[in-house]
Amino acid sequence: MSGRKIRNMEEFAAVSGISRPTVSKYFNDPESVRASTREKIERALKEHDYRPNIFAMNQNRKLTKNLGIVVPYLADPFFAEIARRIEDMVISAGFRPILLSSHGDAKLEVENLDSLLSIKPAGVLLAPLGRISDTAAIERFCREVPTVNFDANIDGAGEAFVGHNNTQATEMMLKYLTRTGEPPAFFEMKSPPNPNANKRRTAYLETMERMGHTPHVIQAAGEGWEIEEIGYREGTRVLSEGSLPSRTVFCSNDRLAIGFLAAAYEAGFKVGLGDDCTLRVAGHDNHPFSRYTCPTLTTVSHNYSAIATKSVETILAMIESGVRAPERKSTLFDGELIMRASA
Amino acid sequence: MSGRKIRNMEEFAAVSGISRPTVSKYFNDPESVRASTREKIERALKEHDYRPNIFAMNQNRKLTKNLGIVVPYLADPFFAEIARRIEDMVISAGFRPILLSSHGDAKLEVENLDSLLSIKPAGVLLAPLGRISDTAAIERFCREVPTVNFDANIDGAGEAFVGHNNTQATEMMLKYLTRTGEPPAFFEMKSPPNPNANKRRTAYLETMERMGHTPHVIQAAGEGWEIEEIGYREGTRVLSEGSLPSRTVFCSNDRLAIGFLAAAYEAGFKVGLGDDCTLRVAGHDNHPFSRYTCPTLTTVSHNYSAIATKSVETILAMIESGVRAPERKSTLFDGELIMRASA
């Protein structure tokens, strides 16, 4: 690096001996210029260290290289992990990820979308809050920007949905628990922040029915994203009341299960499969922390690696082709049984 | 909302009956225009739903309203939580948070800073990777952009540092453990990704010395951010070897402790304070999950709420005043003993 500071593309074009429009072309796609031209530019680039002004670029482009990622709650390790994978892929595809968290707040979710709208993203990957989302606002946004909806399905949101097969996953766990012990009770939040919960309850009820067992749903009071706390508090209550209809408990998600396990431990229950155990607990999601609970949590995996990959591929394909999907495709990934010590 | 679509500030100025430069002034600071003018604009705003183009705004402003936030690893709930708090405060201060994670990669950390540089942020809150960071590149960045360094201190990075008082916190826990039992061994990673670990080891060694006890440091092999896994694996090894120099283990951080607790549970140890317990385990950070371990983890809190607040206040003050601090100030927040069941 040497020479005086380059202030804009004009000056950079001068020192590289190329016209400004050609330089502009190079930055939009290096392959689009002749090899000899490319060399000249790249030689100058090494000497002078210039970067085009992002704002000026994006102001004039019809399509930016921005790709929005909106998740409902980033402080949830599940979304943090999925966001991390998506960011990686987006970057290596040459896009600029803009990661926004709605922090569990529907108003902020809409503000995030508004904020994205103003930076003209090429596309958006949206994991909506779900039940409490302002669906009208979301649908309005999706008409403006190519969007792939993931994790939580909102009909009409985006050109495609990529998510978890809650039905299959729930059924699989139910069969496993029943086969190796007794039919479980279902432990969930009364007003879950995530719509997957509803699908899971429905799947539980239907499968139990089909298997000829009486379903038992235990609903935990409490709202918001302090899910472990709710699982712990309500778990403690249920265990102390002795109102558990079954010695096997299938939690709607792992965070709830983590709280429930803490409650069971404190209440002196021995959780697990062994003959000396008085309780079996299973979860759902294969949460990053589920393998460090005591005992380790038997759960059914939420294939967020596949969901992240498919979501990114879908939005990139849509951006590249420039066409919106004629019909809304839905892709569900099956869960896998993660057998550990708790059930 | 009605009327035709507003394409730019020119058109919006027309429908609101105000000149464009005055409208521009309004958007930069609503208080800077006469009340009657403000009313007119806001009435038009309700009718026509117009928002200034972010790119055009930022292109011409010397100072944007962008505020960068860079954390080393967003999938760590600790950073996710601190980022959430910071974002909230930044938004309510009227700025636009740009959250970037370095994913534990020093190259990506530099790329993140480069990326920030090109969007002319008013300021940046930087929690660096630490040991592996490209300190030269970071210092170069800090000369260009007002930066507050938080969590992990890198001398010369930023105008101020806001962090955790590792020395005080370590000392406090050591005294507690010794007073209520025996002097602990110190369990840490051999090559910790976070520089706080070094401060904690030093504090452990010095305090033990001062108290007249022989220090025992157990170093876990393994690199990266899969900290629970390392704690679990190495914990299992240490416990099975029976090489533990003390029945009390002070883990360098909670994630390590979570892994260690899982190992202890599996190895059949009863962890806690009671007479029937064979092991005491303490952590450091008051990690969001530390209260759901079995048994619940005794730890010393990392006051990230205060750290987040102070960091934001510092950078905002710097932005507002427009002056870089004459000298680098360092603020450390004390930890608090969180007595739970594990020690």
Added chain:
DNA sequence: TCTTAAATTTTACGCGCGTAAATTTTATTG
């Protein structure tokens, strides 16, 4: 060497807004 198509350059304009300077309007005071 001539032909031809592809790549490049030149020219010219526009994007949407910030901002400075000069001018006009409005509010305040005596």
Added chain:
DNA sequence: CAATAAAATTTACGCGCGTAAAATTTAAGA
């Protein structure tokens, strides 16, 4: 009501780049 300061407006220009159209150069083949 006149004088004066404060606020608003008009005018004018610039920011750094995208991009279209026309003119020119380059490379490849006969």
